[in-house]
Amino acid sequence: MKRLSRLLVLPLLLMTAHAADNQPLAKLRPVPFTAVQISDSFWYPRQEINRTASIPVNLENLVKSGNILNFELAAKGAHSGFQGPVFMDSDVYKALEAASYSLATHPDPILDKRLDEIIAGLAVAQQPDGYLNTYFTIKEPGKRWTNLRDWHELYCAGHMFEAAVAHFQATGKRNFLTVATRFADYIDSVFGPGKRMGYPGHPEIELALVKLWRATGERRYFNLAQFFIENRGTKFFAEEHQTPLDSYDGAYWQDDVPICDQDRIKGHAVRACYLLSGATDVAAETGNQALLKMIGRVWRNTTERNLYLTGGIGPSAHNEGFTVDYDLPNPTAYQETCATIALAQWNHRLALLYGDAKYADVVERALYNGTLAGVSQDGTRFFYVNPLESRGTHHRQPWFGCACCPPNVARTLAALGGYAYAVSDASLWVNLYIQGTAKTTVSGQPVTLQVTTEYPWDGRVKLAPQVTGPNRFEMRLRIPGWSRDASISVNGSKIQSPVIEKGYAVLSREWQTGDIVELDIPMPVERIVANPNVIADRTRVALQRGPLVYCFESVDQNEPLASIYLPETTQLNALKENGSLGRIVAITANARLASQQDWKRKLYQPAAAVQQVSVKAIPYYLWDNRAPGPMKVWMPVAAPTPVLQGTESQAEVTVSFASGNSRPAGINDGLEPKSSGEQPPELCHWWPHKGAEEWVQYSWKQPVSASGAKVYWFDDTGRGGCRLPVSWRIEYLDGGQWKPVQLKGQYPVALNDWCEVAFDPVSAQALRLVVKMQPNWAAGIHEWKVLEADEE
Ligand SMILES: [Zn+2]
Numbered sequence: 001m002k003r004l005s006r007l008l009v010l011p012l013l014l015m016t017a018h019a020a021d022n023q024p025l026a027k028l029r030p031v032p033f034t035a036v037q038i039s040d041s042f043w044y045p046r047q048e049i050n051r052t053a054s055i056p057v058n059l060e061n062l063v064k065s066g067n068i069l070n071f072e073l074a075a076k077g078a079h080s081g082f083q084g085p086v087f088m089d090s091d092v093y094k095a096l097e098a099a100s101y102s103l104a105t106h107p108d109p110i111l112d113k114r115l116d117e118i119i120a121g122l123a124v125a126q127q128p129d130g131y132l133n134t135y136f137t138i139k140e141p142g143k144r145w146t147n148l149r150d151w152h153e154l155y156c157a158g159h160m161f162e163a164a165v166a167h168f169q170a171t172g173k174r175n176f177l178t179v180a181t182r183f184a185d186y187i188d189s190v191f192g193p194g195k196r197m198g199y200p201g202h203p204e205i206e207l208a209l210v211k212l213w214r215a216t217g218e219r220r221y222f223n224l225a226q227f228f229i230e231n232r233g234t235k236f237f238a239e240e241h242q243t244p245l246d247s248y249d250g251a252y253w254q255d256d257v258p259i260c261d262q263d264r265i266k267g268h269a270v271r272a273c274y275l276l277s278g279a280t281d282v283a284a285e286t287g288n289q290a291l292l293k294m295i296g297r298v299w300r301n302t303t304e305r306n307l308y309l310t311g312g313i314g315p316s317a318h319n320e321g322f323t324v325d326y327d328l329p330n331p332t333a334y335q336e337t338c339a340t341i342a343l344a345q346w347n348h349r350l351a352l353l354y355g356d357a358k359y360a361d362v363v364e365r366a367l368y369n370g371t372l373a374g375v376s377q378d379g380t381r382f383f384y385v386n387p388l389e390s391r392g393t394h395h396r397q398p399w400f401g402c403a404c405c406p407p408n409v410a411r412t413l414a415a416l417g418g419y420a421y422a423v424s425d426a427s428l429w430v431n432l433y434i435q436g437t438a439k440t441t442v443s444g445q446p447v448t449l450q451v452t453t454e455y456p457w458d459g460r461v462k463l464a465p466q467v468t469g470p471n472r473f474e475m476r477l478r479i480p481g482w483s484r485d486a487s488i489s490v491n492g493s494k495i496q497s498p499v500i501e502k503g504y505a506v507l508s509r510e511w512q513t514g515d516i517v518e519l520d521i522p523m524p525v526e527r528i529v530a531n532p533n534v535i536a537d538r539t540r541v542a543l544q545r546g547p548l549v550y551c552f553e554s555v556d557q558n559e560p561l562a563s564i565y566l567p568e569t570t571q572l573n574a575l576k577e578n579g580s581l582g583r584i585v586a587i588t589a590n591a592r593l594a595s596q597q598d599w600k601r602k603l604y605q606p607a608a609a610v611q612q613v614s615v616k617a618i619p620y621y622l623w624d625n626r627a628p629g630p631m632k633v634w635m636p637v638a639a640p641t642p643v644l645q646g647t648e649s650q651a652e653v654t655v656s657f658a659s660g661n662s663r664p665a666g667i668n669d670g671l672e673p674k675s676s677g678e679q680p681p682e683l684c685h686w687w688p689h690k691g692a693e694e695w696v697q698y699s700w701k702q703p704v705s706a707s708g709a710k711v712y713w714f715d716d717t718g719r720g721g722c723r724l725p726v727s728w729r730i731e732y733l734d735g736g737q738w739k740p741v742q743l744k745g746q747y748p749v750a751l752n753d754w755c756e757v758a759f760d761p762v763s764a765q766a767l768r769l770v771v772k773m774q775p776n777w778a779a780g781i782h783e784w785k786v787l788e789a790d791e792e
Contacts, residue, residue: 027284028352028422028429031440034104034169036417040435041583042456043416046372050413051102053379058095058407059114061399067092068118070134074125082138085402087152087202089134092118093159094407096176097166101414104170112171119167119176122160126179130186132160145190149201149237149253154228157183158205165208165215166411177215184212188220192227198236199228201253202271206278207345210285222285229282230291232275233258252319260290264301268321269314269334270404273342280349299350301325302343303362308333309528309542309633310373310549310620311366312340312386317679318719326533330389330634331671332680337383337405340370341412348419351431355424357503360431361481363419367412367432368456368547372621374409377581382406383624388633392554393665393682395624401660421449427474429504433461433519442473447511456546457576457585459483459521466513473511476504477519480547486521521546525572525587530634540634541566543587543617545574550587550617554629559613561629562643563594565636566615575616580626587617594639645670647706648786651698657689666782667696673782676715676724676751683714685780687721691773695731698786699766706732706741706767708787710756713749714780723777724749730757732764754785761789 038044062068066083071092073081082088099115102108126132133153136144148154164180167173187205190196209225212218237255238248250256252267254275265272276295283291305325307313312335314321315328320336344366351359374383381396384405399406420432421440428442433455439448446468453461465475479486479500488495488505499506507517523546530537543550554561566589575586595608623631648668655664666682673680686694709730716722728747731738741759748755767786773779 028355028424030348030352030418031421031423031438033101033415033418035439036420036434036436037438038417038434038436041454043413043434044436045582047413047416049377049379050098050375050410051106054375054406054410055095055099055102055111055414057380057398058098058410061403061406062092062095065399065403068121070138071118071121071125074132074134074137075121078138079141080138082135086135086150087156087402087404089132089156090152090159090204091403091407093156093163094404094411097159097163098407098410098414100163100166100170101411104166105414115167115171116173116175119179123175123179126182130182132179132183133157145196145198147240148198149240152200152202154187154200154205155202157187158200158203158208161205161208161212165211166415168215180212181216181218184209184218184221184224188224192224197231198240199232201237202268203228203232203254203275203278207274207281210278210281222282225278226282226286229259229275229279230288233261252321260288260294262294262298264325265298265306265313266322268319269339270320270336270342272321273313273339273346277342277346277349280346280353284349284353295350303358305531305533307343307362307365308335308370308388309365309530309544310335310340310369310386310388311343311362312336312370313343314339317385318677326531326535328530328534329536330632331387331391333385333387333389335370335386335388337371337374337386338408340366340374340386341408344371344412344419352422355422355429355476355502355504357431357478358481360478361503364432364480364547365549367416367419369549369620371409371412373623374405375413377622377625382409388551388620390624390631391665391669391682392629392631393663395628426472427476427506428465429476429478430463431478443471445469445471447471447473456523456548457583459486459519459523459546461519461521463517463519465511465515465517467511470510470512472509475507475511475517476501477507477517479503479505480521482526482544482547483521483523486519488520489518491516523574525574527566527568527572537634539637541637542634543572545585545587548619548621549633551620551623551631551633552615552617552635553623553626553631555627556586556616556618557613559593560596561632562640563596564591564613564615565594565639566591567637581618581622584619584622589615589617591615591635592639594642597642599642599644643670646785647700647704647788648698648784651700651786653684654697654699655684655686656694656696657686658684659687662686662780664696667784668698669783671783673712673714676713676782677717678782679716680782683780683782684784685714685722685778686771686773687778687780689773690721690778691775693770693772694779695768695770696781696784697766697768698784701765703763703765704786705761705763705789706759706786707761707789708756708758709767709769709785710754710787711769711784712754712782713751714782715751716780721778722780723774724751725779726772726774728755728769728771730759731768731770732762733766733768734762734764738768756787758787763789 067088161180164176168177206225206228209221213221254267314334316323317334344363347359347362376396383396421438422429423440426443435453437450448466450464488498526544528542528544570589572589575588577586593611593613653664662685663682664684667684730741744758771779
């Protein structure tokens with residue numbers, strides 16, 4: 001379907017809400033972030049930290065980690081020395097994009113010069129035909145485009161195009177844009193109808209080509225995006241890798257069914273949402289009905305069954321993505337920061353396409369919670385994985401071997417104002433309430449909207465349009481989906497039953513400078529419960545106030561977090577405070593404390609008296625900025641059944657070796673795996689040490705009596721380097737010497753089951769589990785339990 005003219009569009013949109021769901025009718029235009037000035041106490045300080053700490057930290061780490069060096073090597077024609085994973089270039093591009101956005105709002109000659117230097121390096125590394133990817137130029141010069149599925153070539157190109165457009169728009173300079181268009185022209189000469197078939201294993205280039213088309217007017221870029229989108233799902237990767245079709249499952253790459261036949265969100269979460277963003281861009285332009293229907297279907301599946309309360313997606317570490325509907329575990333929630341950002345990007349496109357507030361609701365949830373949690377208060381540490389519950393061992397890191405998330409947060413914060421407002425011919429749309437101003441044109445006249453608010457701490461918002469003369473237009477104010485009883489007054493008179501269309505209050509009048517709109521969105525503390533199909537959240541409650549989801553951190557509690565519960569009668573209070581977390585609204589409550597009775601060698605005992613305990617919750621995005629400790633979003637509503645862990649839960653864990661992503665503390669967390677192949681966030685392994693003998697040790701303050709042990713092995717056959725070991729043994733510390741226990745039987749080694757041994761009782765302050773690995777393979781352990789000796 002072709003686009004209808006605007007004259008037809010608006011009445012249709014207003015009157016036939018259902019028909020519009022399937023048609024690309026409402027074409028809103030975002031007010032660019034450069035026309036939005038943010039001056040509030042919530043986002044503005046975060047943007048300043050982003051500009052002064054996170055962006056410099058990103059650029060420094062790109063030097064330290066070798067990303068910049070790769071361009072220098074490629075420029076010199078070197079064929080060795082490439083650093084890092086295959087997608088290293090993309091992190092440079094994303095950081096350049098973030099820095100460019102920053103330049104657009106905060107001119108900075110030193111940063112401007114630094115960017116020009118890096119861009120000059122890229123230009124020299126670019127090959128004569130326009131190709132630019134340092135991995136292939138340095139390491140695999142003959143293998144361009146031979147593995148689209150895994151080698152991220154088109155993905156890196158996409159991030160280059162996004163960055164180049166950002167740089168061009170920020171500075172007006174064409175140095176980067178020229179590099180990008182040369183590469184895009186080359187890619188366009190390789191792929192497309194009548195040329196080469198294929199599409200990227202990691203989508204991204206599709207949405208980037210649309211941006212490049214808009215920036216340059218070169219329609220070929222849009223056509224190429226359309227080609228990549230509309231051909232997707234034809235099982236190209238089976239052909240590329242000669243995988244027999246009857247054994248091919250392309251779901252991870254969204255390559256299992258033709259794109260228009262997708263019926264749910266699946267596979268790798270970031271890939272899925274970048275793909276859906278590109279698909280939305282293409283469909284918005286072409287009006288492809290089958291594509292639009294698919295997007296609607298997948299959106300409903302995402303938001304109705306696969307979205308964390310914190311606005312993130314993708315529960316599983318195994319595929320960095322989706323499993324089955326309603327699978328939303330908390331301690332093992334993967335919820336990659338990039339996936340939350342990708343979800344916000346996709347929903348922003350839908351919000352512009354349809355003018356329906358339900359999409360902006362998702363954007364808000366993602367930005368205020370999951371995205372913002374991705375960076376520390378000081379802007380120098382980052383989360384890749386964002387669990388909703390932690391034992392206190394998960395922390396933000398200064399950088400990652402796979403460093404996609406830090407620059408993604410940086411570019412999002414730097415251009416945040418772009419999510420807040422949109423215009424259509426006769427309407428000004430307000431999607432996010434952020435104090436500051438927006439300058440735009442509505443009904444052909446310039447309009448400056450001045451917004452005053454303490455949002456998200458307070459739901460009162462004052463909006464003052466400034467116009468050059470009386471201007472008739474509709475101000476459309478998003479009434480957040482989480483809110484109830486919002487009220488609006490104009491120039492002091494309350495509007496009785498305002499017109500609400502698709503979640504927006506529509507204020508239609510001839511506006512004059514001096515008019516004041518006051519929107520009041522009450523923000524009581526809400527107890528949120530999950531659909532009962534979400535097993536992880538049954539008999540649990542989470543707290544939300546306004547758009548912010550809250551969590552409990554042990555540092556704020558006087559009792560162990562694991563013993564605290566929130567019955568329905570718990571009184572919840574919002575409390576303004578100004579401490580190390582800045583000016584925030586915390587939630588305090590008089591909660592209950594589960595009994596901590598000693599059950600050792602007892603079958604029955606009188607119930608302990610119920611105890612009250614004062615507790616405090618803080619916004620989720622702020623967690624892990626103070627003393628480390630357990631954290632929980634979803635709190636039990638009844639006394640949790642005590643977990644009767646063994647003596648190992650009291651032990652200190654040490655290991656002979658741990659790489660950056662080994663979490664030895666997971667070995668005694670009591671979280672029992674369902675299979676050896678499961679990939680929890682906290683896992684003890686010795687990879688990349690292979691074929692070696694390694695150990696993990698429990699140490700206690702007092703000697704313990706042990707007469708057995710059982711261990712559950714980790715094995716990631718098919719995706720990683722850990723396999724069952726050749727053998728293992730238990731040793732105990734006796735007078736400073738490690739001695740083997742006297743075994744009854746043998747040490748079993750098996751997959752998907754506990755491997756248990758009994759031995760003559762020992763009394764020791766430390767036990768070791770010594771592992772002999774298979775040659776060329778590492779090993780890992782889910783859980784190791786110590787069986788206490790039965791004292792006479
Ligand atoms: Zn990431």
